Amino acid sequence: MNSSSSDGLQYSGRNAGAVGPRPKHEHRGIxxxxxxxxxxxxxxxxxxxxxxxxxxxxxxxxxAYVVPKATWSGSAEPAASGEQLDEWQQVYDMVYADSPEVExxxxxxxWTSLYTGAPIPMEQMRAWRDAAVDQVTRWxxxxxxxxxxxxxxxxxxxxxxxxxxxxxxFSAVVIDRLGSQVAASGLSNRVRLRCQAADDMxxxxxxxxxxxxxxxxxxxxxxxTYLDRVLTRAWDLLPAHGRVIVxxxxxxxxxxxxxxxxxxxxxxxxxxxxxxxxxxxAIAAEKELLIEPEWFSRWAAAxxxxxxxxxxxxxxxxxxxxxxxxxxxxxxxxxxxxxxDDAAPGVTWGRDLERLGQVADLVSRRAGRPVRICGVPNAxxxxxxxxxxxxxxxxxxxxxxxxxxxxxxRDLAVDMGxxxxxxxxAQGIDRFDVVLLxxxxxxxRAVSVSLPPPPADAERPLVNDPMAAREFExxxxxxxxxxxxxxxxxxxxxxxxxxxxxxxxxV
Numbered sequence: 001m002n003s004s005s006s007d008g009l010q011y012s013g014r015n016a017g018a019v020g021p022r023p024k025h026e027h028r029g030i031x032x033x034x035x036x037x038x039x040x041x042x043x044x045x046x047x048x049x050x051x052x053x054x055x056x057x058x059x060x061x062x063x064a065y066v067v068p069k070a071t072w073s074g075s076a077e078p079a080a081s082g083e084q085l086d087e088w089q090q091v092y093d094m095v096y097a098d099s100p101e102v103e104x105x106x107x108x109x110x111w112t113s114l115y116t117g118a119p120i121p122m123e124q125m126r127a128w129r130d131a132a133v134d135q136v137t138r139w140x141x142x143x144x145x146x147x148x149x150x151x152x153x154x155x156x157x158x159x160x161x162x163x164x165x166x167x168x169x170f171s172a173v174v175i176d177r178l179g180s181q182v183a184a185s186g187l188s189n190r191v192r193l194r195c196q197a198a199d200d201m202x203x204x205x206x207x208x209x210x211x212x213x214x215x216x217x218x219x220x221x222x223x224x225t226y227l228d229r230v231l232t233r234a235w236d237l238l239p240a241h242g243r244v245i246v247x248x249x250x251x252x253x254x255x256x257x258x259x260x261x262x263x264x265x266x267x268x269x270x271x272x273x274x275x276x277x278x279x280x281x282a283i284a285a286e287k288e289l290l291i292e293p294e295w296f297s298r299w300a301a302a303x304x305x306x307x308x309x310x311x312x313x314x315x316x317x318x319x320x321x322x323x324x325x326x327x328x329x330x331x332x333x334x335x336x337x338x339x340x341d342d343a344a345p346g347v348t349w350g351r352d353l354e355r356l357g358q359v360a361d362l363v364s365r366r367a368g369r370p371v372r373i374c375g376v377p378n379a380x381x382x383x384x385x386x387x388x389x390x391x392x393x394x395x396x397x398x399x400x401x402x403x404x405x406x407x408x409x410r411d412l413a414v415d416m417g418x419x420x421x422x423x424x425x426a427q428g429i430d431r432f433d434v435v436l437l438x439x440x441x442x443x444x445r446a447v448s449v450s451l452p453p454p455p456a457d458a459e460r461p462l463v464n465d466p467m468a469a470r471e472f473e474x475x476x477x478x479x480x481x482x483x484x485x486x487x488x489x490x491x492x493x494x495x496x497x498x499x500x501x502x503x504x505x506x507v
Contacts, residue, residue: 030060030491038486039493044069044475049502050493064493065277065502066479068284068472104181105129105156114258114320115265124317131314132215132247133157135327139243141211147198147234148217152178159187166204170197199230207239216248219288224463227289231299231330238332240305243446246328248313252290252464253429254324256500257381259283260388273503276389280499287469292462293424296328305333307448312406312422312432322407323380326424334446338437349376349404349431356404359412363436371436372449375427379403385430389504409434423449472498 032050039048047067052060108125112118133154136144142163149155149167151174159165165187169175175195182191196202198217212234221227234244259279267275293310300308309329315322331337347353353362353373363371382403386392406422413420419441425431435449476496483492 030062032062035062035064035483035487035491035493038483039064039066039479041486042479042482044472045479047502053494061494062491064479064483064496065280065499066475066496067501068468068475068498104152104178104185105154107151107153109151114262117266120319120321124315124319124321127315127317128248128313128321129153129157134314135245135247135329136211136213137161139211143209144211144213145204145209145234145237146213146215147230148214148220149178149193150174150216152181154213154215155182155187155191156185159191162190164190164192166192166194166209168194168196168198168200168204170195199226199233201233201237204237206237209237210239210242212237212242212244214244214246218246218291219248219250221289222467223289223465224291224295227291227463228299235303235306235330235332240333241335242332243334244330244332246296246330248321248325249293249296249328250288250290251324251326251424252292252461254381255283255286255290255464256280257384257388257390257429258320258324261384264387276503277497277499279388280501280503281497283500284472284498285469286464287466289466290464292460293326293328295462296330298462300330307331307334307337307446309421309447310423310449312424314407314410316405316407318380318405323384329446331446336445337448338445339448347372348374355402356408356412359409359436360416363416363418363438366438368438370438372433373436374433375425375431376406376409376434377403378430378432379405381430390428390430406432406434421447421449 030052032052035050036048039045039050045066046069049065051063051065053063055061108120108122108129111120111125113120136154136158141158143166144158144162144164145166145168146154147168149169152167155165155167155178159182167178169178172195175193179193182188182193194203198214198221214230214234218227218230221230231244231246238244256279259282260276262282263270263275263278267278270278296308296310300306307330309331311327311329313322313325313327347362353359359373362373410420410422413436416438417440419437419439421435421437423433423435425433433449435447476498479496480492
């Protein structure tokens with residue numbers, strides 16, 4: 001049975017099992033099920049749904065939405081991974097070669113908003129940079145290695161306060177330009193720059209760096225395998241009590257929220273079903289590496305002397321940087337480790353408290369012990385979660401229960417003289433947990449907060465597969481040719497749209 005929607009599409013199709021191609025024969029009409037069965041015979045097609053679009057003269061044209069099968073596993077590194085790194089290198093060579101000369105640490109030229117395509121406002125970028133600097137300097141480092149040093153956004157603020165600051169980058173253009181700026185800034189006596197890839201530790205001393213930084217870098221890695229290799233090699237450089245700081249990590253679990261919001265911002269005239277389809281297409285085409293926080297927890301758990309600290313991004317602005325990115329610190333044999341896994345079990349937002357004003361009383365009743373509040377609704381993500389069709393955060397009769405801006409909770413803790421550790425919640429993508437420590441800031445103390453996965457999502461992917469997006473770029477045209485071998489011309493899809501999932505609005 002066919003159904004139609006407000007965008008003028010008629011939809012037919014089921015998630016049929018794979019069937020081999022059928023002999024080519026003519027039909028007077030367009031049989032959507034026949035097209036779907038034919039495309040399912042292709043080895044790279046996992047699921048398919050065919051929509052019949054009405055053309056400008058009323059003609060009916062089939063459009064195929066296809067969920068591809070992955071053709072290789074992220075655990076095995078394909079040759080194409082080097083090609084992807086080469087592409088990123090070429091992009092950055094061009095960007096930095098053409099960027100204007102600015103003061104060291106002030107080149108934000110590559111940062112544009114996904115929502116608008118325009119540059120992210122400079123005051124927001126400076127706040128982002130200052131927060132990243134604070135993440136490094138709060139550990140009072142003496143010797144720092146930054147992998148992917150880029151334009152020196154962190155170097156410019158950190159190098160003057162440490163004994164030595166080493167930076168590597170795979171772009172020779174970046175290193176040459178940064179070297180000139182470092183010399184002009186009088187930092188040459190403590191800064192060393194090297195042109196090499198993130199996984200290349202050649203010439204880097206062992207047991208010398210107390211801090212290794214990868215800030216806004218891992219999203220450009222080609223695979224989970226490459227990420228693991230870089231972290232392992234950086235870890236091996238560290239002495240006891242050192243740390244690896246992985247900043248600005250993009251979250252895999254919230255990509256659907258982000259892309260749905262992006263499509264809504266850029267194409268507000270489209271129907272929800274079409275926006276959802278475009279979001280799924282963008283997810284399938286994602287070429288950056290996105291990682292769930294639990295991946296780092298598992299990486300740390302596999303090492304006897306490692307503690308993982310995972311925190312939400314600080315900041316007052318609600319943008320893609322604060323909504324969909326987070327911070328990780330991996331501590332090696334930490335001198336002082338505070339484990340907060342069992343802090344205040346059972347304290348849940350919406351059940352035990354409903355407003356920010358009730359937090360101080362809750363902490364007081366705990367008599368100086370840590371307080372963990374679970375499932376706090378994240379005001380940064382509330383509108384995007386609603387647009388993406390997530391279940392409402394609260395029942396209709398929730399009354400005074402409200403969403404909370406994570407930064408407001410952090411500011412409350414500062415005002416009260418507490419430490420606030422804000423991390424993601426197991427209760428939902430659009431929620432967070434906070435552990436409040438009434439005994440004050442955690443300067444130079446490692447904090448470990450467990451982040452168990454929701455039972456229903458135990459098998460969810462912890463990383464995406466950016467190489468699959470590259471691999472499938474040629475698939476739509478290949479599928480049209482494939483369909484043309486088995487179907488009459490009028491049944492060959494006008495377009496093949498690759499999506500991560502079939503959007504519910506199209507079924």
